[in-house]
Amino acid sequence: MDRRRLLTASAAIGLAAFGLPDAEALTRRMGRPGPVAVGMGEVTAIRRMTTALGNAASEAGGGQVRHLAMGYLRTDVRRWLDGRYTDAVGRELFAATSQLLQLAGWMARDEGLDDVSRRCHLRSYRLAAAVGENELAATALRGLADQALDLGRLPAAVRLAEACAQRGRRLHNPKALAYYRTTYARAAVADGDRGLAAQLLASAQKAIENAPVRPGESWASHYSHGRWAHEAGMIHARMGNLPAAEAHLHHALVTYGLDRRRTRAIVLADLGHVQHQRGNMSEAFATWHDFLDCAEGVRSVRIDGGITAVRGRLSRLPDHPENQFLADRLVLRG
Numbered sequence: 248m249d250r251r252r253l254l255t256a257s258a259a260i261g262l263a264a265f266g267l268p269d270a271e272a273l274t275r276r277m278g279r280p281g282p283v284a285v286g287m288g289e290v291t292a293i294r295r296m297t298t299a300l301g302n303a304a305s306e307a308g309g310g311q312v313r314h315l316a317m318g319y320l321r322t323d324v325r326r327w328l329d330g331r332y333t334d335a336v337g338r339e340l341f342a343a344t345s346q347l348l349q350l351a352g353w354m355a356r357d358e359g360l361d362d363v364s365r366r367c368h369l370r371s372y373r374l375a376a377a378v379g380e381n382e383l384a385a386t387a388l389r390g391l392a393d394q395a396l397d398l399g400r401l402p403a404a405v406r407l408a409e410a411c412a413q414r415g416r417r418l419h420n421p422k423a424l425a426y427y428r429t430t431y432a433r434a435a436v437a438d439g440d441r442g443l444a445a446q447l448l449a450s451a452q453k454a455i456e457n458a459p460v461r462p463g464e465s466w467a468s469h470y471s472h473g474r475w476a477h478e479a480g481m482i483h484a485r486m487g488n489l490p491a492a493e494a495h496l497h498h499a500l501v502t503y504g505l506d507r508r509r510t511r512a513i514v515l516a517d518l519g520h521v522q523h524q525r526g527n528m529s530e531a532f533a534t535w536h537d538f539l540d541c542a543e544g545v546r547s548v549r550i551d552g553g554i555t556a557v558r559g560r561l562s563r564l565p566d567h568p569e570n571q572f573l574a575d576r577l578v579l580r581g
Contacts, residue, residue, distance in 0.1 A: 283330035285340060293324060293343040301350050301469075305507035309357025310546030316351045320344075338378045345374040345383045346466050352390055356397070359548040364394055382423055385415035386466050389430050401438045408434035412447075415467075421458035423467035425451040429478050436485045448482055451475065473499045477514050484521055492521050509550065512541035516553030523560055532569040539576050554580055 296319055303312045324344055332340060352367030368390040375383035392407035408431040415427045428451035436444035455475045462469040480495030496518040505511045519534035535557050542550045558577055564570055 283326055285327045285330040285332040286336055287339065289323075289327045290336065290339045290343050293327075293340075293347055297343070297347045297350055300347075300354075304350070304354055304357070305509055306545075308509050308545040308547035308550065309354030310359075310548075313351065313354035313358055313360075316347065316354055320347060320351065341374045341378050342380045342383060345371045345380065345387070348374070349383070349387055349390060349466065352387075356390075356394055357547045357549065361394065361398065365391065368394070381414055382418055382420065382465055382467055385411050385418075385423070385427055388414060389427055392430055392434060396434060396437055401434070404434040405438050418467075420463070420465060420468055421454040422463070422470045423465070425455040425458065425475055426467050426470040428454065429475060429482075432482055433478060436482050441486050444482060444486065448479060452479065471505075473502070473505045474510070476502070477505075477510075477517070480521070481517060484517075484524075489521055489525050493518065493525065496521060508541050509545050509547055512538055512545060513547075513549050513553060515541055516550075516556065520556060520560070528564070528567060529569075532567070532573060535573060536576070539573075539580065542580075 300312055300316050300319075303315075324347065327340060328344065348367045348371035352364045352371060355361075355367060356364035368387050372384050372387035372391070375381075375387060388407055388411035392404050392411055395401075395404035395407055408427075412427045412431045415423055418424060428447045432444045432447035432451060435441075435447060452475075455472055458472070460472060462471070476495045476499035480492045480499065483489075483495060484492035496514055499505055499514050500511070500518070505514055515534055515538035519531045519538060522528075522531035522534055538553065538557070542553070554577060557573070561570055561574055561577070
């Protein structure tokens with residue numbers, strides 16, 4: 248692909264995310280050099296910033312740091328996308344931008360900004376697909392499927408999750424395969440297809456068992472064994488297998504640690520709900536206290552949803568001796 252085709256087919260799509268010129272406007276000034284020379288140093292800077300922002304969001308929630316990601320996209324990344332670079336650098340630049348847009352989309356959803364999240368994931372997908380980055384494209388589709396699940400749009404969630412799994416089916420990264428198949432399994436069980444969900448979950452388990460524990464360089468290779476255990480546990484819960492669900496959630500917390508506060512808090516909330524469903528109330532209350540300890544200072548709609556769910560369960564347990572103490576803590580949370 249020559250520079251003219253690359254810019255026309257893909258760069259302008261990414262630029263549109265920031266209100267920059269469209270493809271036709273970009274092509275009109277092809278004969279003139281861009282204002283900034285861009286090389287692999289700028290690409291590396293984007294990737295390092297993505298890692299740093301992702302780590303911060305995993306701790307404190309997307310709502311705490313999304314503005315930093317969007318500010319970086321609108322200033323530095325915007326200037327580099329509008330600069331001059333070789334075809335090879337351009338491909339890497341668009342791939343790195345796609346990854347950062349995925350993170351921005353995740354942060355926006357964690358802040359409750361669904362429209363912003365959807366636009367970020369769509370633009371991320373288009374950038375990645377245009378330069379043949381199948382893993383990034385599949386991960387963007389996975390983000391859209393996950394959002395559709397959260398919003399209860401089940402037919403769309405199933406279609407997007409299937410497209411995600413199809414896009415990534417030839418990848419050799421076992422963590423990516425587990426990531427996409429587990430997402431498809433979540434969509435399938437939410438849509439009532441337990442047979443397909445069980446089949447996909449077994450396939451995902453086989454993939455994650457063959458994956459290294461340490462994260463790799465690619466985006467999907469940061470999908471951890473602990474995150475898989477959490478998602479697998481919630482799929483088992485949806486299928487009515489509460490003992491398996493609790494075992495998986497314990498496995499996520501104890502075996503893999505999940506040391507990011509936001510992530511650990513979400514798993515603790517889910518574990519408490521499963522324990523409540525099983526009638527293990529003392530364990531559930533202890534777990535919910537741990538959840539509130541871990542959630543302190545985290546800004547995330549997932550955390551807010553967990554708190555709302557705990558409140559709902561407490562309202563049905565007025566006579567439990569732990570009820571008032573936990574209810575008081577929830578009042579302080581706001």
